[in-house]
Amino acid sequence: MKTAILIAEDDDTQRLILHDILKASRYDVKATASAKDALQALRDDTYSVLLTDMRMPEVDGLELLRQAKRLRPELEVVVMTAYATVQTAVNAMKEGATDYLAKPFDKDELLVTIERAIERGQLKRENTQLRELVTASVSLGNIIGESAAMQRVFNIVQRAVNVNSTALILGESGTGKELVARHIHFSGPRAKKPFAVVNCAAIPDTLVESELFGHEKGAFTGAEASRAGKFESANGGTLFLDEVGDMRLESQAKLLRVLQDGVVERVGSSTQRKVDVRVVAATNRDLRKHVDAGNFREDLYFRLDVLTVSLPPLRERLNDLPLLINHFREKLAARVGKVCPTVAPDALEAMKRYRWPGNVRELENTLEQLYILTDGDAIRESDLPEKLRVRPTTEQGAFVLPSGGLVLEELEQDLIRQALARSNGSIKDASELLGLTYKTLQYRLKKHEIDRKGDGEEEVE
Ligand SMILES: Nc1ncnc2c1ncn2[C@@H]1O[C@H](COP(=O)(O)OP(=O)(O)OP(=O)(O)O)[C@@H](O)[C@H]1O
Ligand SMILES: [Mg+2]
Numbered sequence: 001m002k003t004a005i006l007i008a009e010d011d012d013t014q015r016l017i018l019h020d021i022l023k024a025s026r027y028d029v030k031a032t033a034s035a036k037d038a039l040q041a042l043r044d045d046t047y048s049v050l051l052t053d054m055r056m057p058e059v060d061g062l063e064l065l066r067q068a069k070r071l072r073p074e075l076e077v078v079v080m081t082a083y084a085t086v087q088t089a090v091n092a093m094k095e096g097a098t099d100y101l102a103k104p105f106d107k108d109e110l111l112v113t114i115e116r117a118i119e120r121g122q123l124k125r126e127n128t129q130l131r132e133l134v135t136a137s138v139s140l141g142n143i144i145g146e147s148a149a150m151q152r153v154f155n156i157v158q159r160a161v162n163v164n165s166t167a168l169i170l171g172e173s174g175t176g177k178e179l180v181a182r183h184i185h186f187s188g189p190r191a192k193k194p195f196a197v198v199n200c201a202a203i204p205d206t207l208v209e210s211e212l213f214g215h216e217k218g219a220f221t222g223a224e225a226s227r228a229g230k231f232e233s234a235n236g237g238t239l240f241l242d243e244v245g246d247m248r249l250e251s252q253a254k255l256l257r258v259l260q261d262g263v264v265e266r267v268g269s270s271t272q273r274k275v276d277v278r279v280v281a282a283t284n285r286d287l288r289k290h291v292d293a294g295n296f297r298e299d300l301y302f303r304l305d306v307l308t309v310s311l312p313p314l315r316e317r318l319n320d321l322p323l324l325i326n327h328f329r330e331k332l333a334a335r336v337g338k339v340c341p342t343v344a345p346d347a348l349e350a351m352k353r354y355r356w357p358g359n360v361r362e363l364e365n366t367l368e369q370l371y372i373l374t375d376g377d378a379i380r381e382s383d384l385p386e387k388l389r390v391r392p393t394t395e396q397g398a399f400v401l402p403s404g405g406l407v408l409e410e411l412e413q414d415l416i417r418q419a420l421a422r423s424n425g426s427i428k429d430a431s432e433l434l435g436l437t438y439k440t441l442q443y444r445l446k447k448h449e450i451d452r453k454g455d456g457e458e459e460v461e
Pocket of ligand 1: 142143144145171172173174175176177178179180284327360361364
């Protein structure tokens with residue numbers, strides 16, 4: 001791809017010379033005679049470098065530089081001036097020019113300066129790309145994770161931030177559903193408006209509607225004064241409907257109406273009040289199954305299932321453990337004002353063998369206890385609580401079922417991953433370790449969506 005250069009020079013002869021020299025050096029060149037034409041060209045096309053004269057009638061080079069930078073901040077600008085006073089050049093550099101050429105200059109000076117400006121632009125772009133890559137790969141706000149599964153989450157969450165559609169967050173307990181909901185609200189355009197939370201599982205069925213939509217005085221026994229619901233109080237902001245899967249069917253119908261029409265009716269009133277509330281719903285239930293079982297309205301499910309964020313359980317992203325451990329270590333250190341111990345490799349291995357039914361919340365609580373209880377500068381396997389130290393053991397060759405039971409399917413996946421890890425990704429070696437034929441293992445890898453690296457996800461760089 002050729003590099004495009006834009007020239008702004010009011011003198012016809014000079015413009016033509018510049019054009020021909022640059023063209024002969026295989027650049028894509030567009031030559032304009034005024035700031036106005038140059039700005040139009042910048043609007044129409046993409047250029048790497050703008051080469052502009054300082055003294056031009058009407059709008060001069062300095063003003064063109066300012067406007068061009070506003071229009072295309074990434075543009076490199078080289079100014080040419082017949083008045084090679086330091087001051088003119090300094091002014092231009094202050095306004096963001098990359099370099100300057102003092103007239104008269106020869107062909108080589110011109111080409112070297114242009115080449116340097118192009119290189120600088122490339123470097124700047126690479127740097128920002130690198131920075132974006134780094135920040136995108138380990139966290140999104142307070143949400144931590146570098147696994148491929150979390151990268152997918154970040155991707156959808158980022159898209160959810162700037163739109164108004166309902167978002168649905170799925171995931172087991174402790175996987176970060178509320179954390180994601182808060183991120184969506186507090187980094188989006190509604191951040192300065194209220195963020196309200198209703199936990200549908202924590203409120204008695206009969207009160208959910210009053211909580212959401214409000215009620216009029218005397219609407220039911222105990223309704224002594226009329227009250228606005230969360231939909232009204234969250235107006236302009238976001239309502240986080242936690243455990244939406246636990247809402248009973250009648251309330252679901254009313255919720256659907258609000259989502260469709262944007263109006264609420266308080267319990268005991270038929271006055272319709274317009275509300276502008278973005279709903280972010282969450283549940284740890286399998287909503288689809290819930291629909292199939294007749295416990296959740298299909299139409300509401302479709303309404304909610306627009307932007308769906310599925311948070312992976314911690315046991316499916318164990319490669320995020322070191323990062324999470326470090327995050328909670330720093331978080332606690334800041335709170336208690338002391339340096340917290342590190343997690344030694346043997347303890348980390350034990351943590352990787354554990355199933356983490358309570359997910360990130362359980363990890364955070366476990367670490368907090370360990371940080372407080374451990375005296376040395378490292379947490380070892382022997383410091384860990386009982387649950388983390390028991391391993392599925394074999395006794396005289398027989399596999400012993402752990403006291404808490406297990407999920408056979410997960411055990412299978414786990415053993416396959418271990419076998420792959422031990423055989424460096426070789427299916428043949430892993431199949432021997434597992435007493436399977438090559439074909440059978442291959443089939444099971446596909447079935448469990450495990451890739452050969454053994455983490456079940458495609459690799460991220
Ligand atoms: N990816 C993550 N990075 C950092 N902290 C996390 C992450 N996921 C969860 N946490 C932390 O774990 C704890 C539990 O998260 P949260 O309350 O969002 O979970 P939840 O999915 O809403 O759980 P529940 O279904 O039990 O309500 C919080 O302290 C949260 O900050
Ligand atoms: Mg929650």
